[in-house]
Amino acid sequence: MTVDQLIFDYLFQLSLNSGYSTYDHLPLETENAPYPFVVIGSVQTLPVVTKNALQGQLVANVDVWGDGEGRFKVSQMMNDIFVQSSQPVELDGYSVRLKIDDYDNQIIQDTSVPNTVLNHGMMTLVFNLN
Structure with missing residues (x-):
């Protein structure tokens, strides 16, 4: 399995295990x-190839969507995913660790659906791959 699919599956399962409805696309x-x-x-x-191994970084984007009154829940879910993903993990022989200092998030109000206000949380998670 490719390293990008490994981290995708890891985050997907982490979200499901937290009890969140989780999708691989905007429903x-x-x-x-x-x-x-x-x-x-x-x-x-972002690979760095050495003589003996594949190393580098994986950059994953995770979005949390809530209704107009759900900003607090969106924030909680984002924090939960961040905290859980900050634990080092072994994925198919690769050591993966979140670069906490490269974590980026924001929550915006989205009005792209007519007569609807949504809270859209966006996270960028950067993992070191060893």
Whole structure:
């Protein structure tokens, strides 16, 4: 399995294990996804190849969506995912550790759906891969 898929699966399972509705895409209107929910988005691999191993960084984007009154819940969910992902983990022989000093998050109000205000939390998680 590729390292980007390993971290994607890890974050997806971490979110599910926390009891959050979790998707690999922004749910379609026909999916009737209740708020709040988590979307595990893109994962970028920044490899550093050595003689003996693949090292580098993995950059993962995680979004949390809540309704207009759910900002506090969105913030809690983001913090929970951050805290849980900050624990070092072994994934298929790779040692993966979150770079806490590179953590980035924000919550914005999204009005892209007519007559609706949503809270959109966006996190960027950077992992060292050894």
